Amino acid sequence: MSMIIQRIGVVGAGQMGGGIAQIAAQAGLDVVLVDARAEIAEKGRARVGEQLAKLVAKGKLDAAAQAQTMERLRTAGDVSALADCDLVVEAAPESEAIKRSIFSAVDRVLRPGAILASNTSSISITKLAAATARPTLVIGMHFMNPVPVMKLVEVIRGLATSDETLAATLALAQRLGKTTVTARDVPGFIVNRVLIPLLNEACFALYEGIGTEVDIDTGIKLGLNHPMGPLELADLIGLDTTLAIAEVLHRELGEDKYRPCPLLRQYVAAGWLGRKSGRGFYRYEAGVKVG
Ligand code: NAD
Numbered sequence: 483m484s485m486i487i488q489r490i491g492v493v494g495a496g497q498m499g500g501g502i503a504q505i506a507a508q509a510g511l512d513v514v515l516v517d518a519r520a521e522i523a524e525k526g527r528a529r530v531g532e533q534l535a536k537l538v539a540k541g542k543l544d545a546a547a548q549a550q551t552m553e554r555l556r557t558a559g560d561v562s563a564l565a566d567c568d569l570v571v572e573a574a575p576e577s578e579a580i581k582r583s584i585f586s587a588v589d590r591v592l593r594p595g596a597i598l599a600s601n602t603s604s605i606s607i608t609k610l611a612a613a614t615a616r617p618t619l620v621i622g623m624h625f626m627n628p629v630p631v632m633k634l635v636e637v638i639r640g641l642a643t644s645d646e647t648l649a650a651t652l653a654l655a656q657r658l659g660k661t662t663v664t665a666r667d668v669p670g671f672i673v674n675r676v677l678i679p680l681l682n683e684a685c686f687a688l689y690e691g692i693g694t695e696v697d698i699d700t701g702i703k704l705g706l707n708h709p710m711g712p713l714e715l716a717d718l719i720g721l722d723t724t725l726a727i728a729e730v731l732h733r734e735l736g737e738d739k740y741r742p743c744p745l746l747r748q749y750v751a752a753g754w755l756g757r758k759s760g761r762g763f764y765r766y767e768a769g770v771k772v773g
Contacts, residue, residue: 493584600623683712
């Protein structure tokens with residue numbers, strides 16, 4: 483049975499959810515963007531509008547496509563608006579408790595046969611599937627940040643995920659212009675299993691005073707030919723999200739080598755969450771690095 487996907491729901495209208503909603507609407511899908519409150523979802527939609535306006539200003543999108551994209555993007559403050567979706571992607575905070583409660587609530591309202599995907603960076607897809615009555619239809623669909631720019635979608639198969647669900651998810655990612663890799667449901671999957679220890683080690687290098695923020699980032703950028711330094715990348719991801727993923731790796735894999743750096747914990751405790759809060763390892767004004 484092949485699954486036709488035309489209407490998608492996105493739960494969580496933050497940086498990832500907004501990006502996913504944007505590229506889906508640009509690809510001609512009907513999108514419902516949901517957050518915990520209608521105003522937050524509306525703000526997420528407004529940020530998509532700003533991104534599209536930038537593309538128009540650069541000559542990369544025409545005004546008609548901009549208007550049509552915005553028309554395809556609706557918002558809601560409640561998951562009941564997702565009932566007739568063909569696929570829902572959850573992009574709420576990296577917390578197992580929050581995601582499990584969203585999965586169980588969406589599962590109750592979503593039509594039978596529709597797919598329930600998570601953009602989680604590290605949380606077990608099998609555990610999220612167990613919070614629903616449709617485990618064969620649950621899958622990981624891990625987009626990279628910023629979603630409209632980054633080419634990869636990492637697709638994660640839970641223990642019960644069906645071949646049809648996997649095929650439909652891979653086809654959707656391709657329709658959104660992405661390249662896919664498939665990973666087993668092991669904490670951190672492929673990308674964050676490798677990335678998070680790198681970011682955490684850069685925090686330890688700062689914590690131990692091996693170099694300044696700029697020394698560490700410049701060392702890795704020019705020394706390893708990375709497009710961004712690890713500390714500025716952690717600021718982009720969000721230090722709360724980076725810490726949450728590091729905690730999943732540490733807890734679930736049970737090895738000391740994944741221990742989150744105390745400095746990372748302290749920054750998150752201070753509310754220094756990176757670019758989205760205006761301060762992390764660097765300072766930001768309106769999302770632009772100022773020091
Ligand atoms: P974010 O903090 O920007 O956005 C999270 C959104 O979820 C917020 O708008 C918040 O209001 C909303 N939310 C909170 N509780 C909710 C609920 N109960 N129902 C509906 N919405 C709720 O976070 P983000 O960076 O967009 O990350 C979201 C997910 O994507 C996480 O699982 C994260 O691990 C994953 N991810 C993040 C990145 C990254 O670089 N930031 C990359 C890939 C995957």
